[in-house]
Amino acid sequence: MDDRAVEWTPRPWIPLLAALGLFIGLGGLIYWQWNTLQEREREDSQHRFALEAQDIGQRVMARMQAYEMVLRGVSGLMNGSDRVSPIEWERALDQLQLQDRYPGIQAVAWSRYLSHAQLDDFRAEPS
Numbered sequence: 604m605d606d607r608a609v610e611w612t613p614r615p616w617i618p619l620l621a622a623l624g625l626f627i628g629l630g631g632l633i634y635w636q637w638n639t640l641q642e643r644e645r646e647d648s649q650h651r652f653a654l655e656a657q658d659i660g661q662r663v664m665a666r667m668q669a670y671e672m673v674l675r676g677v678s679g680l681m682n683g684s685d686r687v688s689p690i691e692w693e694r695a696l697d698q699l700q701l702q703d704r705y706p707g708i709q710a711v712a713w714s715r716y717l718s719h720a721q722l723d724d725f726r727a728e729p730s
Contacts, residue, residue, distance in 0.1 A: 666707065673705060681713065 680695050681687060692713065701708050717725055 669705060673699060677711060
C-alpha cells in the first residue's frame with residue numbers, strides 16, 4: 604500500500620459554476636414571471652378599454668336617439684300644419700323644454716324659402 608497522502612487539488616470553479624447555474628435559472632424564472640404578469644396586465648387594459656369604449660358608444664347612441672326624437676317632433680309639427688306661424692313654432696319649442704331635457708341642443712330653427720316676390724307678403728304677415 605502506498606502511504607503517500609492523496610493530494611487534493613482545489614477546484615474553485617465548481618462553486619462558481621453552481622452559483623452561475625442558479626443565477627441563470629432563477630433569472631430565467633423571474634423573467635418568465637415578469638413577462639407573464641406584463642401580458643396579463645396588457646390583456647386587462649385592453650379589456651377595460653373595450654368596455655369603456657362600448658359604454659361611451661352606447662351613451663352617445665342614446666343621446667343621439669333622444670335628439671332624433673326632438674327632430675321628429677318638430678318634423679311632425681311641420682308636416683301636420685299647412686303653415687307654421689312663429690307663435691306656433693315658439694309654443695312647440697317651449698313644450699319640448701330643450702334646455703331642461705336636452706342641454707346639448709343649442710338651437711332649433713326653421714326657415715322657409717321665399718322668392719323675391721314673396722318677401723313683401725311675408726314681411727306683412729302678422730307674427
